[in-house]
Amino acid sequence: MGSGNGELLNLTLKVWRQKNSKAKGSFETHQLKGISTDMSFLEMFDVLNEKLISENKEAIAFDHDCREGICGMCSMYINGRPHGPKHAVTTCQLHMRSFKNGDTIIVEPWRSIAFPVIKDLAVDRGAFDRIIASGGYVSVNTGNAQDANNILIPKTAADESFSAAACIACGACVAACKNGSAMLFVSAKVSQLALLPQGQVERKERVLKMVQQMDEEGFGNCTNTGACEAECPKEISLENIARLNREMIGASLT
Amino acid sequence: MASSPKLNSKIPEGTIDQKWSKYRSTVHLVNPANKRSLEVLVVGSGLAGASAAASLAEMGYKVKVFCFQDSPRRAHSIAAQGGINAAKNYQNDGDSTYRLFYDTIKGGDYRAREANVHRLAEVSSSIIDQCVAQGVPLAREYGGLLSNRSFGGTQVQRTFYAAGQTGQQLLLGAYSALQRQVGMGAVELCARHEMLDVVTINGVARGIIARNLITGEMEKHFGHAVLLCTGGYGNVFYLSTNAMGSNVTAAWKAHKKGAFFGNPCYTQIHPTCIPVSGDHQSKLTLMSESLRNDGRIWVPLKKDDTRKPTDIPENERDYYLERRYPAFGNLVPRDVASRAAKERCDAGYGVGSSKKAVYLDFAANTERYGKTEVAKQNIHNPSKEQIMALGKEVVKEKYGNLFDMYQQITGENPYEVPMRIYPAVHYTMGGLWVDYNLMTTIPGLYALGEANFSDHGANRLGASALMQGLADGYFVIPYTLGVYLSDEVSRMSAEKGKADSIETLKTNHPEFEKALAEQTALITKFLTIKGTKSVESFHKRLGLIMWDKCGMARNKQGLTEAIAEIQALREEFWRDVRVLGEANEFNPDLEKAGRVADFIELGELMCKDALHREESCGGHFREEYQTEEGEAKRDDVNFAYVAAWEFKGISNWELNKEELVYENIKIAQRSYK
Ligand SMILES: Cc1cc2nc3c(=O)[nH]c(=O)nc-3n(C[C@H](O)[C@H](O)[C@H](O)COP(=O)(O)OP(=O)(O)OC[C@H]3O[C@@H](n4cnc5c(N)ncnc54)[C@H](O)[C@@H]3O)c2cc1C
Ligand code: SF4
Ligand code: FES
Numbered sequence: 066m067g068s069g070n071g072e073l074l075n076l077t078l079k080v081w082r083q084k085n086s087k088a089k090g091s092f093e094t095h096q097l098k099g100i101s102t103d104m105s106f107l108e109m110f111d112v113l114n115e116k117l118i119s120e121n122k123e124a125i126a127f128d129h130d131c132r133e134g135i136c137g138m139c140s141m142y143i144n145g146r147p148h149g150p151k152h153a154v155t156t157c158q159l160h161m162r163s164f165k166n167g168d169t170i171i172v173e174p175w176r177s178i179a180f181p182v183i184k185d186l187a188v189d190r191g192a193f194d195r196i197i198a199s200g201g202y203v204s205v206n207t208g209n210a211q212d213a214n215n216i217l218i219p220k221t222a223a224d225e226s227f228s229a230a231a232c233i234a235c236g237a238c239v240a241a242c243k244n245g246s247a248m249l250f251v252s253a254k255v256s257q258l259a260l261l262p263q264g265q266v267e268r269k270e271r272v273l274k275m276v277q278q279m280d281e282e283g284f285g286n287c288t289n290t291g292a293c294e295a296e297c298p299k300e301i302s303l304e305n306i307a308r309l310n311r312e313m314i315g316a317s318l319t
Numbered sequence: 320m321a322s323s324p325k326l327n328s329k330i331p332e333g334t335i336d337q338k339w340s341k342y343r344s345t346v347h348l349v350n351p352a353n354k355r356s357l358e359v360l361v362v363g364s365g366l367a368g369a370s371a372a373a374s375l376a377e378m379g380y381k382v383k384v385f386c387f388q389d390s391p392r393r394a395h396s397i398a399a400q401g402g403i404n405a406a407k408n409y410q411n412d413g414d415s416t417y418r419l420f421y422d423t424i425k426g427g428d429y430r431a432r433e434a435n436v437h438r439l440a441e442v443s444s445s446i447i448d449q450c451v452a453q454g455v456p457l458a459r460e461y462g463g464l465l466s467n468r469s470f471g472g473t474q475v476q477r478t479f480y481a482a483g484q485t486g487q488q489l490l491l492g493a494y495s496a497l498q499r500q501v502g503m504g505a506v507e508l509c510a511r512h513e514m515l516d517v518v519t520i521n522g523v524a525r526g527i528i529a530r531n532l533i534t535g536e537m538e539k540h541f542g543h544a545v546l547l548c549t550g551g552y553g554n555v556f557y558l559s560t561n562a563m564g565s566n567v568t569a570a571w572k573a574h575k576k577g578a579f580f581g582n583p584c585y586t587q588i589h590p591t592c593i594p595v596s597g598d599h600q601s602k603l604t605l606m607s608e609s610l611r612n613d614g615r616i617w618v619p620l621k622k623d624d625t626r627k628p629t630d631i632p633e634n635e636r637d638y639y640l641e642r643r644y645p646a647f648g649n650l651v652p653r654d655v656a657s658r659a660a661k662e663r664c665d666a667g668y669g670v671g672s673s674k675k676a677v678y679l680d681f682a683a684n685t686e687r688y689g690k691t692e693v694a695k696q697n698i699h700n701p702s703k704e705q706i707m708a709l710g711k712e713v714v715k716e717k718y719g720n721l722f723d724m725y726q727q728i729t730g731e732n733p734y735e736v737p738m739r740i741y742p743a744v745h746y747t748m749g750g751l752w753v754d755y756n757l758m759t760t761i762p763g764l765y766a767l768g769e770a771n772f773s774d775h776g777a778n779r780l781g782a783s784a785l786m787q788g789l790a791d792g793y794f795v796i797p798y799t800l801g802v803y804l805s806d807e808v809s810r811m812s813a814e815k816g817k818a819d820s821i822e823t824l825k826t827n828h829p830e831f832e833k834a835l836a837e838q839t840a841l842i843t844k845f846l847t848i849k850g851t852k853s854v855e856s857f858h859k860r861l862g863l864i865m866w867d868k869c870g871m872a873r874n875k876q877g878l879t880e881a882i883a884e885i886q887a888l889r890e891e892f893w894r895d896v897r898v899l900g901e902a903n904e905f906n907p908d909l910e911k912a913g914r915v916a917d918f919i920e921l922g923e924l925m926c927k928d929a930l931h932r933e934e935s936c937g938g939h940f941r942e943e944y945q946t947e948e949g950e951a952k953r954d955d956v957n958f959a960y961v962a963a964w965e966f967k968g969i970s971n972w973e974l975n976k977e978e979l980v981y982e983n984i985k986i987a988q989r990s991y992k
Binding site: 071084085101103104105107108111112114115118119121122123124126128129130131132133134135136137138153154158159160162183184187189190191193194197198199200201202203204205206207208209210211212213214216217218219220223224226227230231233234257258261263264 | 370373374377388389390391392393395397398407409445447448449450451452453454456457458459460461462463464465481482484487488491494495496498499501502508510533562563564596597599600601602604723724727728730793794797853855856897899900904905906907908
């Protein structure tokens with residue numbers, strides 16, 4: 066194992082620390098030396114945590130799992146932007162070559178009423194699961210399916226549906242939005258299924274139930290600022306929100 | 320050789336193609352009213368767990384689902400990239416249930432159970448139907464039909480996919496089916512919960528102890544059956560393509576309570592991963608096997624060639640897989656491809672600064688796609704640039720997300736220069752031993768998906784794990800669980816009303832209290848050692864031992880040393896680990912301490928298993944046992960069995976053998992030449 070070819074950076078980190086959902090949090094400042102530009106942002110946090118433990122201080126709690134940009138677990142608000150400075154990149158896929166020697170980096174949790182902080186940088190996104198449980202599915206019990214090729218789906222529809230289905234439920238859209246709206250997330254699931262023949266039967270009911278659940282969870286209203294699309298690591302398009310609005314009108318008219 | 324009397328695989332009678340269908344239509348059923356009073360605990364929400372939980376809830380059972388992530392949708396299955404196999408024969412290229420069965424047995428180097436693998440092949444088709452019905456957007460052709468690609472170890476195109484995000488889309492399908500049941504109140508969801516032990520009463524599984532990861536509270540959960548769908552243990556190597564949280568704790572604790580561990584040393588090293596870049600490396604990233612459809616693997620013909628890859632002319636490149644295995648070329652199985660890469664790098668032909676990498680090159684196929692596009696679009700006299708640009712578009716559509724990922728991680732553009740890749744730990748074929756019903760050696764305790772010792776023998780073929788996880792969950796367990804639970808119903812009615820019965824006491828049974836106390840004490844122990852070294856540092860050290868001595872190539876001396884080193888590491892861990900924070904709070908470091916403690920014990924068993932298996936097969940390559948050409952050399956006379964290890968105390972295991980009988984496939988030397 067070599068030590069890599071990256072350049073080395075010295076950095077100042079200001080990280081949000083909060084003991085639990087009830088405690089008051091505050092920023093803590095750390096100096097880090099010799100961070101390789103080949104490291105990922107979370108590997109830089111690993112280094113910081115190892116340093117803290119060696120000083121007998123508690124490690125910083127943060128969510129992560131796949132470190133490949135697909136599970137949606139990582140969730141850091143970096144220098145005022147969810148998932149940091151790079152477009153269409155999750156926190157775990159962000160690499161230190163996106164930073165310069167001497168930079169100060171401010172790291173906070175997602176901030177939204179619907180996502181209470183659990184500890185430090187980890188938040189509770191259970192609201193998203195409840196929205197899906199309210200209607201984000203096709204009702205088909207195991208064993209009830211017909212042959213897959215009996216359902217013909219034009220490639221363009223399949224591709225468009227797939228693009229919407231690429232949402233990783235990270236919540237960056239909510240964190241980016243000044244209203245804390247979850248419209249991009251909800252519209253992605255509504256679109257995925259509305260675009261497919263399999264989704265037609267429950268189409269109207271689905272959108273009504275999901276939007277109702279979203280409102281009950283305390284997410285804010287959408288005022289079309291577009292901040293969600295700009296920060297979404299999976300490039301979920303605002304067109305999905307337009308589609309959701311059309312679906313709502315369609316569903317309410319009957 | 321006869322199988323150990325402790326192992327009854329319960330393979331049904333009959334010809335191979337009738338075993339499952341006959342069995343399925345004759346097993347005992349549980350009537351709907353009784354299902355409502357039967358509780359099933361499903362630990363894990365990946366493809367296996369989510370599909371099992373949704374299907375069982377649909378049938379009427381009361382289900383609870385546990386996962387350690389904050390949502391069931393984040394289980395590691397979400398990261399699977401390339402695809403899922405099914406014997407649909409949509410391409411009319413000669414595929415069939417038999418061929419999928421045969422390829423899987425051969426791919427597994429004749430170390431899997433015939434009956435299970437045949438069942439897997441039989442149900443594979445229904446999986447695709449189910450997923451499509453759920454709205455999973457699998458890739459389509461222009462005519463609206465499903466599209467297929469090829470994967471390693473086969474000569475047909477039977478792999479279904481959704482770009483490089485197949486696992487994501489399949490899991491979201493299973494997750495939405497699960498959430499539908501949650502919404503209807505049929506499933507209780509316990510996310511951010513970690514199972515720490517199985518509770519057994521008189522040797523029968525009756526529930527689990529779990530820790531609420533947010534509050535730290537220790538909880539008792541009762542179940543008439545417990546399903547472990549907790550994934551693989553590749554992270555025992557520290558660096559692997561698995562998610563950071565993937566761990567062996569659930570399976571290991573079950574092992575210590577009496578579940579035998581099958582073939583622990585069978586590990587899959589995947590040939591195409593992004594190489595290690597430095598000591599800070601926390602995990603490795605897979606570049607899907609599907610890339611081998613369109614990428615050609617090579618190294619320079621000259622040793623220590625420092626030229627840029629694009630400057631090395633065709634005749635100075637060694638396409639070593641195509642050279643050594645002309646019939647399968649770049650699509651040989653993973654174990655073969657990984658060893659071939661290691662061989663070239665060890666011989667000094669590796670590339671990149673570490674010399675531990677080979678090239679995966681898309682130029683030739685980009686050009687080929689470009690030419691097809693040019694023809695389609697009626698462009699006359701196209702320039703080379705035009706052709707390549709059009710070709711890139713095609714490549715981008717197929718693998719865009721993987722190429723982006725590569726560029727993010729390495730800072731290099733794979734559309735312009737070949738990828739640098741190297742083998743990495745990826746999947747574990749070993750796992751809890753299960754019978755045909757997927758039940759472990761603890762009655763009432765089942766293992767599904769990657770957590771069981773599975774259908775893949777000594778080597779898994781690409782795109783077969785997703786298939787197996789969903790087969791187990793959607794189409795096997797809904798039937799086989801009834802075999803056991805129908806007996807439970809009789810027991811329950813016999814015990815009805817008795818004050819000290821299991822049904823009356825449930826989690827108040829003394830065994831629950833005992834298990835709870837033990838696990839609480841363990842947590843306290845981690846926090847009171849107050850040593851000097853971090854949990855992470857122990858994990859890293861374990862990983863290095865495992866990779867060096869129980870990795871891609873193994874030998875007697877190395878394995879013997881590894882066992883001693885791991886024992887010493889375990890002793891040091893329990894003396895000198897430093898775990899900070901408290902028990903009653905969200906404490907990721909404490910979670911990890913428990914996982915690493917279990918990995919250390921597992922590591923020792925893996926080495927022991929690898930040491931005892933004096934042959935090479937699939938992913939298990941013992942340097943002492945190879946052919947003159949460096950291929951794995953099996954010993955079918957002495958080792959055609961599943962090694963099922965019984966826990967007898969720390970560093971003490973007893974070997975039980977399940978003989979593998981091949982009635983339908985002629986056992987042969989595996990050849991991909
Ligand atoms: C990068 C990558 C790409 C892959 N690509 C492919 C592919 O293209 N095709 C293919 O066929 N296979 C692929 N595989 C393999 C395949 O993804 C896995 O084998 C499969 O998804 C495992 O599914 P599972 O349901 O068994 O477990 P997992 O998906 O790993 O789920 C495990 C579950 O158990 C839970 N859990 C674990 N321990 C506990 C505990 N103690 N308490 C509570 N919950 C617990 C977790 O929270 C999680 O929900 C890939 C693997 C990797 C790493
Ligand atoms: S829409 Fe984008 S930002 Fe929002 S949850 Fe999905 S992936 Fe994340
Ligand atoms: S850790 Fe999985 S998306 Fe970042």
